[in-house]
Amino acid sequence: MFYWYDYFLVFFVLVTSVLIGIYFGCFGTKQSTVKEYLSGGKQMKIFPIALSVTVSHFSGITLIAVPADVYKYGAFYVFTCLSAVLLVIAAMYVYYPVLFKGDYSSIYEYLEVRFNRKIRLLSSFLYILYENLLLPVVVYTPALALSVVTGINVHLIVLLLCGTCVFYTAVGGLRTVIWTDIFQFVVVMVAFLTVCGEGINSAGGISSVWNKSVSGKRFDIFDFDPNPTKKDSFWICTVGLAVRFLFYICLSQSSVQKYMSLSTLRRCRWSLSLSGLCWCVVNICAVSVGLIIYANYHNCDPVMDKKITKNDQIVAYYVQQVAKKIPGISGLFMAALLSSAISTLSSSLNSLSGVIYHDFVRKFSKKSFTEKTSVTIMKVIVVIEGIWCTSMIFVIQYLGEILPLAIAITGLIDGPSLGLYTLGICFPQVDSTSAFYGTIGGVIFVSAIYFPSIYYKQKQVFVFPAKELRVSGCNVTNHTFYMASKYSNSFHENFTSNSYNVEGLDVIKSTTKLDDFSANQTFFFFRISYAYYCLLGALVTIILGLIVTYIRKCKTKSRADHARPANLPLLVK
Template sequence: MVGTGGPVASFSVWDYVVFVGIVVGAAMIGLIAAIRGRKESTSEEFLLGGRQMTAVPVAMSLTASFMSGITVIGTPAEAYRYGAAFWIFGISYAIMSIITAEIFVPLFYRLGITSTYEYLEMRFNKTIRMIGTTMYIIQTILYTGMVIYAPALALNQITGLDLWGVLVATGVVCIIYCTLGGLKAVIWTDVLQMIIMLIGFIAVIARGAVLQGGLGKIWKDAGDGGRLDAFDFDLDPLKRQFWTIVVGGSIMWLSIYSINQSQVQRYISCKTMMHAKMSLYVNLVGLWVTVSLAVFSGLTVYSIYKTCDPFTNGDVSTPDQLLPYFVMDTLAIYPGVPGLFVAAAYSGTLSTVSSSINALVAVTGEDYIRPFCKNLTQKQLSWINMGLSVFFGFVCIGMAGVASLMGSILQASLSVFGMISGPLLGLYLLGLFFRTANSKGSLAGLIFGLIITLWVGIGSQIYPPSEEKTKPLPLYTTTCNSTLSQNFTTIAPSWTSAQPEYRPALADTWYSLSYLYFSPVGTVCTVIVGLLVSVITGGCKQEKLSSDLFVTKNDLFCFKGCHNSQASEFIEKADEKIHVGIDNTEFTDDQFAISDKDVEKVTQF
């Protein structure tokens, strides 16, 4: 009987058929789209789709890139245990999207970059660029390892899918279409994978509504269980509350969307700045829809198991297995439907891994190889890019084992971004807004910010918050069939990591800081120290810097008309090569049929 605990069904033949069919179909769509759209084999075509992408597919790819298998499995588990507070991230997404679209997009378009970290060399020096690139590579490999491992483990223990078979298959599928198709393959595959993820959530909610007699019953159960008490305005930075999610979440997601190569590479692949900005606003709608469905899926699972928690009863070994358990418990009677859900989780993994591989190839090629091998032909660059895709695919598979040591996958994945992206965001803010900031000060600020975030982040892993601070909302087993000793997924349940015998004084304060504040702490520390050291080391006496490297008032909330002056500046630079008429910054492709970067940028306004 549903909702009373016990072993659940395993995958059927039809589940395997649906699962494999969807994964293969997604990969084929990506490859076909890439092959049909490739006119020439160039590095820019491989890494940026020839800068000819449009807003909607890019927006869906942006959403899919970080709405990974971790989101499909981890967010519902978060809502099941702690309630609907995760919904408040919708505010964070809005703040992040506006700032990214109106500040960072104009800057990156103006500079015509491929790697985000090219800006650091333009603004500071090559050393800072290389440090920034290295930090990004480390962060992305760690995160991608978690993205591959965590959903595979959850699905293995519930559905019986072979763990390492899933891990290797993930890497191999991504390697194939990333290597052959480049960014176009990644984006068009993400579109289908995004649709599949949403269908998976809808299937869970629909089945729960049928079992409970409507969505109203699910909502009422969630309210009775305290899952809808999301607006806690307590200022305690150690708690899950409104300000933690809005302030900490906004800065954390800003550090992902504004400077993370995986995301930036997508919107700078758009054919115009208008499309790039629109992709971020359409992506915002996608994020709202995805997080809403993910949270409501968690509330649906709670409604079914409110008096028989599968984790406490020993039916699952980790909270991250709750949604897969629900699917196999309630949807196995419909052949192929569990396969659809697993494909949804797997599609999230594929989209994130492929995005990571493509971005790693871009920064490695642009920041490590091209500056030192300037005479490479386009054919040689294409082969290098494909070789790097294979290399990073296998590196990410190898790193998947690290994820098994990191507790809750949702918290661990966001912690990695906070620890590394926070200081990097601070570095970019120094460059964008403060002419006083120099290379010495910025490097000092980056190092200090990184030390602080690693200190609190690693400390929180060694000395996890006390059980009182991480305890979920009430869960019961009053109607369960006792299966603690018979279910193959069972291990001794514990809501928290094992606590070390010795706990320093900082364990219940500094090390218990919410993981969402890792990024703001790193950002603020980097900016403050960077400015202080810059002033001390002569930042106020720097030589004049190009205005293109800074945010200007014309960048803010402008799409087309307010860029006349910038378009004119680019025309002046190209005057020796081509003469054109300017009328409200409207230009034709024929007028700019040359390869010079400055002239090409005119078409972006």
């Protein structure tokens, strides 16, 4: 139940964010120029940028979806700390040196210089599509949680959330985005630490959490099987997610825009290192919350006990239980959720306004705009994007669990985009035509995998098995249990018990034979883990780009040979 002080904490976070926006929008330089609005005049500091990129990355998805995923499937997500090391090294020594050397204001400006304007427009369009697919998921996550604990309609919460974020982003520009991110990071960490502390205490201490997690097989994560059709493994979480996060940190305009607001490459590298460290801390906290929740519900799963209807609601439900012991904790955690969501949303809205203005509005406009008019146009773009994000919630709520959905959706776009940038930076022989066809091929390939996969999952042809879920501590009355098969990518069935304490059904497992239906009959690529979508998109784009380059060179050489007179010898250098 939400009390007045819980509402106050949520209200305090929203109002503070708005006031920061008003301050930077109405005082000082007032964000009156395009450079000031989008890059803070290239005078930003190392630590604020590091925190801003971190908090805008993890969003509500990390606070809600990651602990829920750990609770149900195990602590595989902890391997993302290794992913952070790999991507930071790549960012420091492969991608950002190129951007700083050319002093590019955006990654798309680099692509126009490296290839041509058509490639720039293609990449810009893919980024806009990427953000417009992801942002509704980012907003829906905390809205769903807040709806669970308050009873307020989720669509009203989304409207309030987007409205607040659109206002302060449009008014204050990048400086507002960064300083609200810092404030929101503090809120998130306080909430994380408070929930972890009380959760550990209620579970019986750290040793109790550890022992229950071990006995529940939540630490059975050292799976080195290279099979890409599993939901999680060491390789999937390390390599697959590293490539996906590489795109976000190195090539997503919302992150590039922040790092390029620093004055030198040396400062950028320091900020990248701090971002990687902060990212590891936040991810470890998220994994810890998932394990703590399992330790508290290890003998009575709330979904099976019908306390909640979806696994994604388990964090909000747990916080409600903790709130009974510590007044205000529910409001604090909901404030943290809202903070993480609007930090991501504000960063994306700010970068989207710049990309749409520079690459489409200004490029296709026949007249030039003054600085004041340009800033006004970008503010209007922020408002339009906010309206789109709000309306898309009606679709997102029917598409399944949040974490796989978010990673899979972004894999459609960020993989081919990463492949395109890599072709430009690492393969100087690739021209614009080859890069264009490679990128289009990458998008088509990943889409051809993703949409059939979504279809089969919606039809429940195959599901990923959860770790064991116990019900011996529940008083069960005519409950319908979700039965996770021990077979990878198998099916689910319903099992109804009578009215009694379920002593003999301590661990819920399926006993139906796989012969009834085999998900392995589904085409292999449709069963590949969502975490590999980005990697596949990047590889296909690079390979196709190199193949087209080779074919074009062979054709050019063939035409040259046919054009040469037969009596002239070949010239050897």
